[in-house]
Amino acid sequence: xxxxxxxxxxxxxxxxxxxxxxxxxxxxxxxxxxxxxxxxxxxxxxxxxxxxxxxxxxxxxxxxxxxxxxxxxxxxxxxxxxxxxxxxxxxxxxxxxxxxxxxxxxxxxxxxxxxxxxxxxxxxxxxxxxxx
Amino acid sequence: xxxxxxxxxxxxxxxxxxxxxxxxxxxxxxxxxxxxxxxxxxxxxxxxxxxxxxxxxxxxxxxxxxxxxxxxxxxxxxxxxxxxxxxxxxxxxxxxxxxxxxxxxxxxxxxxxxxx
Numbered sequence: 001x002x003x004x005x006x007x008x009x010x011x012x013x014x015x016x017x018x019x020x021x022x023x024x025x026x027x028x029x030x031x032x033x034x035x036x037x038x039x040x041x042x043x044x045x046x047x048x049x050x051x052x053x054x055x056x057x058x059x060x061x062x063x064x065x066x067x068x069x070x071x072x073x074x075x076x077x078x079x080x081x082x083x084x085x086x087x088x089x090x091x092x093x094x095x096x097x098x099x100x101x102x103x104x105x106x107x108x109x110x111x112x113x114x115x116x117x118x119x120x121x122x123x124x125x126x127x128x129x130x131x132x
Numbered sequence: 133x134x135x136x137x138x139x140x141x142x143x144x145x146x147x148x149x150x151x152x153x154x155x156x157x158x159x160x161x162x163x164x165x166x167x168x169x170x171x172x173x174x175x176x177x178x179x180x181x182x183x184x185x186x187x188x189x190x191x192x193x194x195x196x197x198x199x200x201x202x203x204x205x206x207x208x209x210x211x212x213x214x215x216x217x218x219x220x221x222x223x224x225x226x227x228x229x230x231x232x233x234x235x236x237x238x239x240x241x242x243x244x245x246x247x248x
Contacts, residue, residue: 027185031178038175083136087200090140094197101189108182 005080006072009089017066017096021059024100028107029055035111039118062103066096135205139215147195147222154226159184165237195222
């Protein structure tokens with residue numbers, strides 16, 4: 001019975017982390033669709049396909065990271081107190097939430113860069129045609 | 133039920149309420165500035181949503197992570213003093229971020245204005 005607190009910790013950690021990842025990626029790629037359509041200059045089928053692929057990649061990276069850092073280390077013979085459990089869980093969940101926020105900002109940065117890049121290439125491609 | 137757990141139970145709702153409230157106010161009032169920066173109306177809305185989400189994730193994540201570094205609490209006086217110290221620290225960080233944001237907005241606003 002000495003590991004029961006650790007198992008409780010896992011059962012609290014996993015649903016929160018997976019639900020948070022799904023919610024954030026749903027939000028991100030619902031709002032990112034507009035950027036993708038902008039980047040691919042209105043070709044909607046390619047834009048939506050790329051969006052879906054990015055979404056799958058986001059799930060893979062984040063749920064993989066969450067599972068990788070799940071293990072709770074506890075040394076010593078006496079069973080874990082609930083205060084220690086709360087502190088360990090807060091460290092893991094808070095760290096994961098900050099990581100997710102940084103990933104979100106990184107993706108947003110990628111969207112901005114893609115939009116900027118597609119705009120500059122449009123200008124250089126279309127200018128000779130206008131001149132000729 | 134020891135005093136540390138009671139402190140966490142007071143701390144978490146307060147800090148989450150403060151973070152959500154400030155984020156919501158900035159979300160409402162920042163939209164005008166973003167509209168100034170970008171022409172497209174739909175994209176302004178999605179950028180604003182994503183910025184709000186990122187703000188929530190990083191700040192609530194930091195608020196949760198401070199629990200794991202909390203000192204051991206022996207009596208009620210220490211409950212109050214550690215609570216006020218940590219809350220004050222996080223609110224000061226929020227204030228610093230907020231002023232930084234205002235400064236950046238003013239800078240980009242001026243830049244845009246000069247360009248036109």
